[in-house]
Amino acid sequence: MTGGSRCMLGVLVLLCLCLLVPTEAVGGAKSRPKPQRRPPKKPKVNPIDSTPPSQNIDIQQMTGKWYLLNTASKCSYLMKHGSKVEPTVMTLTGPNDQTLSVSTKTRHNHQCWEILQQYHLTSTPGKLTLKGARPELNTDIVIGETDYTSYAVLFYQKHGKITVKLYSRSVDDLSETMLTKFEQLAEKHGMGLAYLFPFPNYSHCGDVDQHHKINCVPTC
Template identity: 75%
Template structure:
């Protein structure tokens, strides 16, 4: 009888050991969790936009009339049908070779306003920065394409949001192929026809009262 008891106890111990080794073995044999691949660094759209080769900033100076904008900014999305004629004048800053003075005139509440800004040149020709109150508020600017004498396509990015603008040296409408090209480029940025906003080409502002001269960073 004692022998049978010892045999039963031995079997019970072996079964416990078997269960334990099964448990341990099962844990070891489970496939190791697959590590997620590291996230690709975020690439801003502006970083994928290469400026035209050998942009001569001196030849970009002068008067430019805004003809067309492509943007998803809230202002244009809600007020795009009420945009006013807008003209931009670029001049070299007298006291610095690394900056560009920008004067933009437009109407607001039936009055002419002038917005004065300063663009900082970067080491890449055709790339500029409009500095905000903090670095994350900077506006990055790229002269995507221009022939200096008739048109310029300029990209603006602020806080990851892109705006494209088509400028003309004169008030004459640009050719259909050029307008179609701008539409194609804006489509590549995810801005189809619903995000295109034409600007008037008549009744631009002339002189502006000092009370209507401001220094600020437009949202679009």
């Protein structure tokens, strides 16, 4: 009986030891959790791509004169000289041969300058391109919203940086509702009040002293 008890006690001790020892794979290597695959990176979306025209823009109704009232931008030039911006007026003519002629009049060094450009139409109504010397220097433009007769909001993107501009058909201030809506649009793109630069709505250029025909300019 004593021998049998000792044998049973030995079996129980071995069983307990087996339960306490961590399980090992064949060959003595400890099992490891399988490495988890990293989730695929989301494709990078340009800000301009996430800002489609809010309506089927009729480019013909966009032609004519537009006064620049406000700009939202992180442009370094505006950050330094935003308090000294000059009255600016843009005139759109065309379209002709899939391009829109753009004349921008403003002051520089106390002289009236006219900047002449060509915006190229795309297959999407309301989306335009100002071509640079190389494709990577192009400026993408979206007419985000307009009623054609009083206001228009335009988005400009170059090198992944975006600028939003509010234009008016007249030099009179727009309604408070429209100005608030513009501020909200700017905020959506990470530009709060510190990045808003109102433009003068008086003393616009008539006759110009300098004409400049250029293909690309900074978005601000």
